[in-house]
Amino acid sequence: MKISSFFIGLFLCASVFGAKIEVDVSGMTCGMCVGAITKELKATDKADDISVSLEDKKARFTEAKDKKLTDSEIKSAIKKAGYEAVKIRRY
Numbered sequence: 001m002k003i004s005s006f007f008i009g010l011f012l013c014a015s016v017f018g019a020k021i022e023v024d025v026s027g028m029t030c031g032m033c034v035g036a037i038t039k040e041l042k043a044t045d046k047a048d049d050i051s052v053s054l055e056d057k058k059a060r061f062t063e064a065k066d067k068k069l070t071d072s073e074i075k076s077a078i079k080k081a082g083y084e085a086v087k088i089r090r091y
Helices: 002-017 031-043 071-080
Strands: 020-026 047-053 058-063 084-090
Touching (some): 020 071, 031 047
Antiparallel strands (some): 020 058
16 A cells, blocks of 8 residues: 555656656757757747756756656757757656
8 A cells, every 4th residue: 555655646646746757868968968958948938947967968857847858859849959869758
């Protein structure tokens, strides 16, 4: 019973606060890359707590409250910045 309560709580938390998303990004080489990707993700108005790591070549963020960000929208935002979203993971 405790395990099922945990998963129900996790599901409710994710649906209210939005999924945590991690994206592997190809093509980043400098700080300007980080800024461009951050800017385009912010422009979707569906991403919060954006963190882009040049070292890891990853963008991490959460979906904004009560908003869904599709894989297609993520790929489009990163492509608009001039890079490629290689792999998208949701937690």
